[in-house]
Amino acid sequence: MNIFNDIGTITALVLTLAVFSGFFKPNLLYRFAESLFIGVSAGYFAVIWYFSIIRPAYKSAVSGDLLILIPLLAGSLLFIPSNSEASYSKLRFVPAAFIVIVTTAINIPVYFSAFLQEMIRSSIIPLVSFDESGAIRIDMTINALLSIVCITSAIMFLVARHRNNNRFINTTGEIGRFFILVAIGSAFAYTLLSRLILFMGKIEFIMNALKIGF
Amino acid sequence: MKNFFNNISATIAQMPQWGLIFPIFVLMLFHYFVIFDKNKTEEKPELNTAPTENEMKVFQIVNELPHNSKVLILVNYGPESKYELESAMSALIGVLAEKNIGIAFATMIPNGIESTFTAVEKSIENGSFGKERFVYGHEYTHLGFIVGGNVATYLIANNFDQVKERDIFDSSADIHQPLMSEIGSISDFSAVFEFSSQTFDGVPGIVSFAVMLKDKNVKKIAFCSSDMLSAYIPFRGSIYLDGLIGGFKSIAVFIHEFQSSFNIEKQYSIMSKILFYIIILVIFSNLTRIAKKNKK
Known part of the structure; x- marks a missing residue:
């Protein structure tokens, strides 16, 4: 018997039940668990950031790598209060602009390459699929053709919002709207499924903690 | 038939929000204790799906x-x-x-x-x-x-x-x-x-x-x-x-x-049953909506 494990399990069990009690109505136990989780996660993140960023940077600076002071100084500039009237307060825009530019520079090739080029290519090529015996694979071929219709009509939907006097564009745009709604619906359904699995996992945990079931 | 749907839709409308989660909880407990209780049955759930x-x-x-x-x-x-x-x-x-x-x-x-x-x-x-x-x-x-x-x-x-x-x-x-x-x-x-x-x-x-x-x-x-x-x-x-x-x-x-x-088969089996329950719930709520429209 490990006393620390048992205390940990009992604490986790009580907190899980406290959070579940919020299903019925917010109560004191639920609010306590909620505040505790916020506090603990803030503390956890603070420790992770300290050990992953601040400590290695400090060690590098102490060991003579003074280049680390440049990002350190730039990072410090972000903490200048935005409501300050002093002329130096605009300095905070320098690191912010640098972060935006670097992030954009890295993301643009990724977006173009991954989303525009490869995502479309992999959805529609090969247009006609064959199995090992040389017969056409109906499912994959329909999938590729449907992908072309989806992509084209979804783009048309965006065009139709600005040029709504063309009947062809409007009709294709309506089909595109349908596919976009299907995509949003399926994303929502997948999220629901994911949360249900989490819920099921917590039930399993309660069962194991109470030593019932399994 | 219309009255039947109307009565059910009125009952659902009166239920609090957590009322929809409660049956899922009951369904899970039911599966853990009754269907897959290893002390009561030797039968193990199977994963009825082949790899794609x-x-x-x-x-x-x-x-x-x-x-x-x-x-x-x-x-x-x-x-x-x-x-x-x-x-x-x-x-x-x-x-x-x-x-x-x-x-x-x-x-x-x-x-x-x-x-x-x-x-x-x-x-x-x-x-x-x-x-x-x-x-x-x-x-x-x-x-x-x-x-x-x-x-x-x-x-x-x-x-x-x-x-x-x-x-x-x-x-x-x-x-x-x-x-x-x-x-x-x-x-x-x-x-x-x-x-x-x-x-x-x-x-x-x-x-x-x-x-x-x-x-x-x-x-x-x-x-x-x-x-x-x-x-x-x-x-x-x-x-x-x-x-x-x-x-x-x-x-x-x-x-x-x-x-x-x-033992993933057990989790998969319970999850598929809960999803089936949700689909029934969605179909049922849509039927009640149609019944409500007919009443108007």
Whole structure:
């Protein structure tokens, strides 16, 4: 018997039940668990950031790598209060602009390459699929053709919002709207499924903690 | 008939919000205690689903990984997807450990650190290999939290020699981690796996990594949670992804193939029944709406 494990399990069990009690109505136990989780996660993140960023940077600076002071100084500039009237307060825009530019520079090739080029290519090529015996694979071929219709009509939907006097564009745009709604619906359904699995996992945990079931 | 629907719709309208969750809870307890109670029945639930072509591709990649090689696992999930991805990751660790394949873990989200160690513990508990055969620094290592999202993927893909300099415990790679001393660049890994429950600026981590990777021969396999499936699935046949295990069904099939002791069949069976219940609930609520319209 490990006393620390048992205390940990009992604490986790009580907190899980406290959070579940919020299903019925917010109560004191639920609010306590909620505040505790916020506090603990803030503390956890603070420790992770300290050990992953601040400590290695400090060690590098102490060991003579003074280049680390440049990002350190730039990072410090972000903490200048935005409501300050002093002329130096605009300095905070320098690191912010640098972060935006670097992030954009890295993301643009990724977006173009991954989303525009490869995502479309992999959805529609090969247009006609064959199995090992040389017969056409109906499912994959329909999938590729449907992908072309989806992509084209979804783009048309965006065009139709600005040029709504063309009947062809409007009709294709309506089909595109349908596919976009299907995509949003399926994303929502997948999220629901994911949360249900989490819920099921917590039930399993309660069962194991109470030593019932399994 | 109309009166019947109207009465039911009036009853549903009076129910509080938690009333819809309550039957799910009751259904789960019912399945745990009555249907799958191991003391009452010998019958084990079966996974009534065969692996798809895409899942078979992942099985093949995992099975063909050479003995004594090295793989990199990017752990980008937190507690919100623990019940989906942890078992799959433990199963994968088990397979790799059996083949003496060295594992380097890295994470791009803070929660990934804890997720890694709990998955390793679970795999040691359930695997046929002992703790003494799976030693930190020799069989596996953790390179820690690599900050920066897509910037971090660039670092991992092209400047791995900098990433591997120190591990999560701040130990030098060359002195304290024999495993990492054999790795020069990302090309020295046989495969890169990602376990993910989130994207970085809208791009899946493994896709961002693959775009920036110069050596296109490294195998890239992603495991994603159900809520990320719509972000990952468009890349399934692309050059950026050699294999994808996405969503609970695929994960269940993977675990069933590689780690049968996890009893995933039971979870899958309960989940499929709950989903069936939800579908019935959706159909039923739509029928009541139609009945309401007819009344007007």
